[in-house]
Amino acid sequence: MAAKGKKTTPLMMQYNGIKVKYPDALLLFRVGDFYETFGADAEKAAGILDIVLTQRNNGGDQTALAGFPHHALNTYLPKLVKAGQRVAICDQLEDPKQTKTIVKRGVTELVTPGVSLSDELLQAKANNFLAAVHFGAGRLGISFLDISTGEFFLAEGDQTDIDKWLQNFEPKEILVSKKHRTDFKEAFGASHHCFFSEDWIFQEDYSRETLTGHFNTSSLKGFGVEDLSMGIIAAGAVIHYLKETQHRQLGHITSLRRLSSADYVWMDRFTIQNLELFQTRDQRGVPLLNVLDKTRSPMGGRLLRRWLAMPLKQLDTIRERHKIVGYFKERDSLLEIVREHLGRTGDLERLIAKVAAGKITPRETVHLKNALETLIPLKGRISEVAEPALARLGKAINPCDALRERIKAVLLEEAPAGIGKGDSIAPGFSEELDELRGLARSGKAYLDQMLERETKRTGITSLKIASNNVFGYYIEVRNTHKDKVPEEWIRKQTLVNAERYITEELKEYEAKILGAEERILELEQQLFNQLVVWMQEYIRDVQENARLVAQLDCLCGFAQLSRECDYSAPAMTDATDLKIIGGRHPVIERQLPPGEAYIPNDLILNREEQQLIVITGPNMSGKSAILRQTALIVLLAQIGSYVPAEAAILGIVDKIFTRVGASDNISLGESTFMVEMNEAASILNNLSDRSLILLDEIGRGTSTYDGISIAWAIAEYLHEHPARPKTLFATHYHELNEMASLFPRVKNFNVAVKEGKEKVLFLRKLEPGGSHHSFGIHVARMAGMPNPVIQKAEKILKQLEKSHSGDALEAPVTLEKDEMQLSFFQLDDPLLEQIRDEILHLDIDRLTPVEALMKLNEIKRLLKAKKSLGS
Numbered sequence: 001m002a003a004k005g006k007k008t009t010p011l012m013m014q015y016n017g018i019k020v021k022y023p024d025a026l027l028l029f030r031v032g033d034f035y036e037t038f039g040a041d042a043e044k045a046a047g048i049l050d051i052v053l054t055q056r057n058n059g060g061d062q063t064a065l066a067g068f069p070h071h072a073l074n075t076y077l078p079k080l081v082k083a084g085q086r087v088a089i090c091d092q093l094e095d096p097k098q099t100k101t102i103v104k105r106g107v108t109e110l111v112t113p114g115v116s117l118s119d120e121l122l123q124a125k126a127n128n129f130l131a132a133v134h135f136g137a138g139r140l141g142i143s144f145l146d147i148s149t150g151e152f153f154l155a156e157g158d159q160t161d162i163d164k165w166l167q168n169f170e171p172k173e174i175l176v177s178k179k180h181r182t183d184f185k186e187a188f189g190a191s192h193h194c195f196f197s198e199d200w201i202f203q204e205d206y207s208r209e210t211l212t213g214h215f216n217t218s219s220l221k222g223f224g225v226e227d228l229s230m231g232i233i234a235a236g237a238v239i240h241y242l243k244e245t246q247h248r249q250l251g252h253i254t255s256l257r258r259l260s261s262a263d264y265v266w267m268d269r270f271t272i273q274n275l276e277l278f279q280t281r282d283q284r285g286v287p288l289l290n291v292l293d294k295t296r297s298p299m300g301g302r303l304l305r306r307w308l309a310m311p312l313k314q315l316d317t318i319r320e321r322h323k324i325v326g327y328f329k330e331r332d333s334l335l336e337i338v339r340e341h342l343g344r345t346g347d348l349e350r351l352i353a354k355v356a357a358g359k360i361t362p363r364e365t366v367h368l369k370n371a372l373e374t375l376i377p378l379k380g381r382i383s384e385v386a387e388p389a390l391a392r393l394g395k396a397i398n399p400c401d402a403l404r405e406r407i408k409a410v411l412l413e414e415a416p417a418g419i420g421k422g423d424s425i426a427p428g429f430s431e432e433l434d435e436l437r438g439l440a441r442s443g444k445a446y447l448d449q450m451l452e453r454e455t456k457r458t459g460i461t462s463l464k465i466a467s468n469n470v471f472g473y474y475i476e477v478r479n480t481h482k483d484k485v486p487e488e489w490i491r492k493q494t495l496v497n498a499e500r501y502i503t504e505e506l507k508e509y510e511a512k513i514l515g516a517e518e519r520i521l522e523l524e525q526q527l528f529n530q531l532v533v534w535m536q537e538y539i540r541d542v543q544e545n546a547r548l549v550a551q552l553d554c555l556c557g558f559a560q561l562s563r564e565c566d567y568s569a570p571a572m573t574d575a576t577d578l579k580i581i582g583g584r585h586p587v588i589e590r591q592l593p594p595g596e597a598y599i600p601n602d603l604i605l606n607r608e609e610q611q612l613i614v615i616t617g618p619n620m621s622g623k624s625a626i627l628r629q630t631a632l633i634v635l636l637a638q639i640g641s642y643v644p645a646e647a648a649i650l651g652i653v654d655k656i657f658t659r660v661g662a663s664d665n666i667s668l669g670e671s672t673f674m675v676e677m678n679e680a681a682s683i684l685n686n687l688s689d690r691s692l693i694l695l696d697e698i699g700r701g702t703s704t705y706d707g708i709s710i711a712w713a714i715a716e717y718l719h720e721h722p723a724r725p726k727t728l729f730a731t732h733y734h735e736l737n738e739m740a741s742l743f744p745r746v747k748n749f750n751v752a753v754k755e756g757k758e759k760v761l762f763l764r765k766l767e768p769g770g771s772h773h774s775f776g777i778h779v780a781r782m783a784g785m786p787n788p789v790i791q792k793a794e795k796i797l798k799q800l801e802k803s804h805s806g807d808a809l810e811a812p813v814t815l816e817k818d819e820m821q822l823s824f825f826q827l828d829d830p831l832l833e834q835i836r837d838e839i840l841h842l843d844i845d846r847l848t849p850v851e852a853l854m855k856l857n858e859i860k861r862l863l864k865a866k867k868s869l870g871s
């Protein structure tokens with residue numbers, strides 16, 4: 001940093017020595033009451049934090065400098081981390097008063113987007129996961145850890161599995177080995193926040209050693225993950241990273257859970273996005289989670305997110321959840337009381353994590369105690385109920401009596417947010433502390449006594465005792481009484497009207513008070529630290545309570561939701577049928593303008609008679625709503641919630657696929673249609689007999705005939721597939737209605753509309769039968785398209801419909817020349833001959849509709865080629 005020949009100051013030498021160890025972090029360097037940044041870090045910090053950038057004269061060299069007061073760390077640190085910075089906090093490791101040379105400094109914490117315990121950086125109702133992805137031979141491993149809660153998971157799988165887990169857990173930071181930097185980007189895109197670690201960290205032996213070392217076990221068998229080598233490598237990398245970032249107090253990471261795709265409903269990233277579970281495409285939209293979330297505690301909020309991302313497949317567990325929801329739903333006063341208690345449990349999980357890390361404050365410790373206290377009435381309310389699953393949950397709650405009592409004995413109820421910011425330790429806990437406090441606080445009375453005595457002794461009536469920073473306690477005598485001052489008083493200051501003196505007695509008194517205060521601080525810190533260490537014994541118990549509270553909170557939330565929004569209990573079965581009576585869309589029904597009611601619809605899907613429903617209807621009629629509400633009802637049921645329907649009998653679904661025909665989701669430079677086909681292909685390769693497939697206008701991304709052909713072929717494939725997956729197919733192509741007459745399990749439905757002369761009235765009712773045309777022109781009119789355009793469109797449509805009404809192949813589209821300038825070839829054109837030949841050779845009776853469409857497409861291509869040659 002310093003120019004040649006110029007001397008770097010000792011402070012900057014120390015800084016440089018530390019900075020080289022953290023080259024990719026922004027270093028906050030504590031100097032006195034400030035955190036300073038230098039050089040490029042200072043430029044970055046000034047930009048992000050909007051603080052002044054100055055120059056420091058570093059031994060004749062100019063170095064950029066930007067800093068902020070140390071007490072503002074909680075304000076500035078989150079801003080830096082949110083801006084994607086890794087921030088190394090370098091503190092003074094000794095008291096500057098105690099050293100004559102330069103004070104010792106070192107990095108005490110490296111805060112990164114995925115590793116944070118700070119409340120300012122965390123969202124109460126969302127986890128803050130750090131992930132690691134390991135690329136093994138043919139298989140990938142992944143691990144997630146939230147240091148703020150202690151939750152730790154691992155999984156293995158192929159690229160699609162890992163992509164799905166990334167989607168579900170939304171990690172804030174992902175560790176990848178340097179050599180797989182490109183692989184990661186190719187597989188999962190560039191939108192994730194990654195940190196590329198040294199390759200050697202991603203090794204099985206090293207990871208196993210790191211993990212067994214952390215858990216203090218001889219193997220990982222107890223966690224049921226022993227055989228997942230790729231996952232173990234990822235998990236080991238995560239723990240390594242925590243240590244590297246100076247997070248060594250990890251006592252709250254007490255277990256490692258295996259995630260298995262087979263346990264949960266499979267939903268890939270397109271499905272999670274299309275169903276708008278957590279986010280909507282449109283900023284103004286409302287995701288399902290927001291409608292669903294009636295939880296009262298942060299733990300409940302976080303668990304709900306996870307439940308929604310990972311719906312269950314085990315019938316028993318789902319039914320158990322429904323029973324608890326039902327129990328609360330029928331007892332509104334119980335529900336209200338329990339939810340009130342839940343609201344007072346605070347964030348048990350994150351508080352206990354802070355105990356492990358030694359970062360809890362006295363005030364938070366009292367909060368922890370109070371949170372545990374609310375568990376007593378909560379447990380009391382539900383332990384004895386007649387619903388066994390709920391009673392079991394209640395009995396498992398453990399209000400940790402000894403822990404609470406200890407905190408109560410050690411800390412004052414009004415303990416402050418930090419030692420030294422007021423009294424923390426309760427009176428009566430430490431005799432020594434009580435004595436010291438007595439001494440420090442009896443000061444006023446002592447001084448009053450002294451004043452009275454000295455006034456009497458000297459006869460000076462206007463004596464005053466006070467103190468200042470320069471020479472501590474003094475006695476002040478007005479000039480009129482100057483001659484009465486005793487000899488032994490030492491004069492310290494002369495003012496206009498008075499003199500100030502100190503005495504031996506005052507000096508002694510002062511030393512005693514100051515000593516007492518210092519010792520009080522020391523003792524408070526020591527006693528509090530002892531308490532925190534002692535509390536670490538209870539980490540597992542409190543974590544278990546947090547887990548139970550979270551579950552109870554989610555289930556009470558479901559009960560509350562079902563009361564507020566009139567949901568009903570679904571009957572869950574082992575069969576594969578779905579029967580929904582009066583189903584509604586949980587989000588749209590909450591967004592309708594006042595006075596407008598959501599129109600419920602019935603829907604039956606089964607593998608025997610009604611496996612694939614083709615839903616036609618005009619734009620905006622409600623096709624997509626029906627598709628999505630079907631998936632959402634299934635999903636809600638399988639996370640344990642009641643459902644927005646009059647009644648529902650639901651066979652367990654194992655995979656939900658939704659695909660929306662290309663709109664504007666072009667990514668990775670592929671054509672929209674290509675994206676659409678890729679997405680569709682992954683369904684066709686992964687479906688099962690319990691899958692639910694929703695296809696919304698598949699084929700829309702290409703020309704009409706291509707589109708129809710592809711849509712038809714996909715639908716036919718799904719129908720013919722031995723798994724017979726239940727499928728809803730919304731389409732504008734009313735041509736697909738023809739499938740119902742050819743395939744026994746394909747049924748046509750349409751969303752009813754009433755056609756007026758110029759307008760369409762949306763009835764939003766799903767009714768059997770196809771529709772004959774798609775009312776795009778009506779929608780164009782509704783959208784305010786100019787009249788001439790509408791009229792022209794109607795005219796063209798009529799022509800097209802006329803030409804398609806007979807045998808489409810014998811009556812190619814012909815429009816009058818003045819209508820559309822399509823007539824670009826002569827009647828004796830060889831191309832026309834070729835087409836005529838093709839058609840005459842067709843055996844119409846044996847031609848399948850798909851073949852016909854393909855043929856048509858081929859002809860179209862010929863015509864197109866001709867057109868481009870001619871133009």
Ligand SMILES: Nc1ncnc2c1ncn2[C@@H]1O[C@H](COP(=O)(O)OP(=O)(O)OP(=O)(O)O)[C@@H](O)[C@H]1O
Pocket residue numbers: 588597598599600617618619620621622623624625626764
């Ligand atoms: N059952 C219903 N009751 C009340 N309003 C509804 C219902 N279904 C849909 N809507 C309203 O109609 C709007 C359009 O519905 P949806 O997007 O499902 O239509 P669509 O037929 O899929 O349209 P497009 O073909 O243009 O994609 C919804 O945003 C909603 O406001």
